Amino acid sequence: MKKRFNVLLLAAILVLSFALSACSSSSSDNKSTEATKGTEATKSTEAPKPADKLIKVGVVNNPPSESGYREANVKDMEAVFSKDNGYELKTAYSLKNDEQLQAAQGFITDGVEYLLISAAETTGWDEVLKKAKEAGIKVYLFDRMIDVSEDLYEAAVVSDMAKEGDTAVQWLLDQKLDEYNVIHIQGAMGSDAQIGRTGALDKQFESGKMNKVVQQTATWDEAEAKKIVETVINSGKDFNVIYAENDGMAKGAVAALDEAGIKHGVGEKVIVMGFDCNKWALRELLAQKWNYDGQCSPFQAQIISDIIQGKKTVTDKKIINEEKGFDAKTLTQADIDTYGLGE
Amino acid sequence: MSKKAAKKGFTAGLGQLTIPLVAIAILVIFNLIRDPSFFSIEIKHNIDGNSVLAGNLITVINGASELAILAMGMTLVTAACGGQDISVGAAAAIAGSVFVKVLKSGASINAGTVILAFLLACIVAMIFGAFNGTLVAVFNIQPMIATLILYTCGRSIAYWINGGATPTVDSGIVKAIGGFIPGVPIPTPVIIVVVMAIIFKLLFHFTSLELLTQSVGINGSAARLNGINPTFIKLLSFIILGVCVSVAGCIGVGRLGLINHETLLLDVEMDTILAVAIGGNNLGGGKFKILGSIIGAYVIQTLTITLYAMNVSSTDVKAYKAIVIILLVVIGSPVVKKKFEKFMAGRASKKAASEAKGA
Incomplete structure (x- = not known):
């Protein structure tokens, strides 16, 4: 008897939740049309x-x-x-x-x-x-x-992930280090961002210009990135570049460096590179603790607005959005306010 | 006779822990052969000038902390309900988000606000635990299905709490939770694991929770006939898991001083269940040993760090992990165990027979 009651109650809850979810979606529809x-x-x-x-x-x-x-x-x-x-x-x-x-x-x-x-x-x-x-x-x-x-x-304003990786790697080459011993922490394998950001660096590994100390995926997970770098430090291998495919993983890597007392940032032994340009990450750049942050630009609206208002003419239908990369040496607070993501 | 029974009890008790202990021994021996320096421990000076312990062994023990804490709670849920909670990762993201939210809403971060934030995170995680527990205990829904709800929506809820992005907390106290307390060379998460283990030990020593949980897990109706309330015990196990979840979530936040609701303790639920399984606990409920699950957690972490140290390509890590885990689980399965026991018994009787003949 009690069991039957429970089953009934469950059924009632299910129906109610469906009704509620239906309600909420339709109400949001209403809201948008009302708006x-x-x-x-x-x-x-x-x-x-x-x-x-x-x-x-x-x-x-x-x-x-x-x-x-x-x-x-x-x-x-x-x-x-x-x-x-x-x-x-x-x-x-x-x-x-x-x-x-x-x-x-x-x-x-x-x-x-x-x-x-x-x-x-x-x-x-x-x-x-x-x-x-x-x-x-x-x-x-x-x-x-x-x-x-x-x-x-009319036009497509898109990001070129490969170009973004190339921009970052070009910046790294411009640093003219005697030796490049890179710890490469990858994002979730197969994602667009990972493929683009890995591709550029892989070319350097293949040409022999840079040495791959380790190349591992942390699937965008900060804590996993920290473990990977810790393992490298424990193994005693030498490295002078950390190339993390997003800000969070770069932060994880830096936490491992801090714990081992290894200096990083502008003018220090280890160069730290991240991606995404979160505001907190750019602040690390401003404090000279990181060296570079690349961005897959989320700002396409102005370009489209310019086309609509006739300020810009479309020659090629595929417009590649300009990718930004920030160097800790030249970054300003104004850049953080304009281009930083989040808070 | 009684001596024999005691001996049998002892070997049976060790029996559950045999597999995880052997697994960890094999991993240790493998690493010693591969690279004897794998287990070297050094004292390093971190950025704040504190001397701290460092080395692969520390990385393993430190890194497995969240997993070990979650495995303790999961063992209890498994034993009482005969099923697992797959929402622990999502719930930890919620607890971590609450922790950060409270810390950020105050003007400054001091010991008081950290404790308050932790308590609130705890309460929230316990409420979500109670929600899971109600579905399982009151409505008799399969635990995996019941917790699938929170597994699916948990990280969205965590998103709502902090409104996206990855809020950061810059505070010495929070850093100490996930890193090192100044002057103490042992990582704080390791200390927290020990404290949690002692709390569980005391809980089992001074209450009859262990016995009650086992009896509910073995046969709920029989337990009820004996005056135990299975609904309450099941609910309680989920609430205790909630506490474990919030502790793990707060450690996760403390490690980096940041909450990323999408990646905090990502996929930890599967590792937690594995830790319970490797620990020799019956996933169908009943008898359990929390110590087994804790060792199981360290087995998984040793395996991961070993693969990292061997520089196994990132695309292959999971496959290697899977192979080892299949071996462990199959060897630990009742079928293989029974076969092995039979084999040993056969040998013993043969030996006895030959001895008898010789005499």
Whole structure:
């Protein structure tokens, strides 16, 4: 009897949770449509002059919770496509391709003028983009490419991960060390960032310009990176460069150096290199404890805005976003405020 | 007769610990042959000028701390519920995030705020433990399925607490939790493991928790008929695991002074369950030995560090780890154990027979 009651209770909870989740998703939908309605209403009341007409932009993106990169990316979009800059921005965030497709569909029916997409998956976008073209909506891709024919979009502003690695390795070569003994800590194997950042360094290992002391993946895990560096220190092998494929792992590596009393940073024995340009990492650079931080730039909004406003013309549809790399010797507080991610 | 029984009890007790002890011995011997300097311990001066112990052995013992602490709690859950909690990594991320959140919300970080932050992290982790425990104990859901919920959403919850990115904490006290207390050459996490182990020992000594947990694990209905409340014992085991989770989470934060909700104790749940299994505990519940799980944790860590020291290519590490673990688990399985016992018994009887003949 009691068991049956428990089963019933469980079923009730399941149903309730489904209902709640359905509710929450639909309520958020409502919210977004309400919000857009709200902006439309305010627009109609406060924009009697046609000169003040806002450019309607729909952005389909991944949610800011995905990563520090995405958080900065979303904030940048919101800052550039603001009302003050003459835009009316509608946003939809999802990690799922089908939800993104629905959102894009919704923006097309809403009658946006420009559609900006960072797709969750590279496939399945043909239909929607064709519809957008029929409706006269101009499509821009940012951050990620989509597998469609080039005439379905105006331009794609993307990062070149390989170039990012090359920039960092070129910086390292410019340091003109007598010897390069590198501890290479990799990210999750197979991710875009890992492949790009590893590729450039691998070329140097192959050509013999740099010596590989160790090359291990810490799967973006700070603590694992620390263990790897500790093991190298324990083995007594000599090294003078730490090339970590993100800031967190560089911090883990530095923790191991600190514990062993090995000096690092500008003018010291070990050069520390990280990626991502988190604000806290850039502060380490400013304190001269690290030497270099590379960034896969999340700032594509200004380029797209410039194209929309006719300030920039598109010659090649694939626009490679300029990658930044910061040297501790030249970094300023202003750079941290503008380009740093997070807090 | 009684002497014989005592002897049998002794060998049976050691029986559970045989596999992990042999495994660790083999790893040690392997490393000694490979590189005798593997186990050298040096005293180094760290950046703050403190003298600290360093060496691969220290890296292993220090690095396994979180795993060992989680394995203690997991053993209890396994014994009581006959299943495992796969959400410990996610829950540790939540506890760590709460820890950092509290530390960052105060004006300055001192011993008081660190203790407060730890207690709050503990309470939050215990609440999540109680949530898992309720699903398992009250609703009789398979532990792995029940904890799958928190496993899936835990790191998102951790994200909400600090709003993304990777907040950093710059404080000497927090650093000391994950590193070294000034003047003490032994890594703090190792000290914490010892303290936790002593607490468990005292808990089992002064309460009948061990006996109650075993009886619930072996047969819940029989336990109930004997006046034990299985629901309460199961719930309690999850809450105790919650405490372990928050301790592990706070150590994880202390190691680097930063919380990354995505990578803090990533994939630790599987290593924890492995530690319990290597420790010779029955994953179906019942009798257990926490010491076995702790040794299991050090086996896993020794294996990992050995592979790093051998400079095994990063893509191959997991495969090698898997091979060793398959061997350990198969050798420790009841089927092999029974076969082995039979073989030994057969030999003994043969020997006895030949001796009898000789006489």
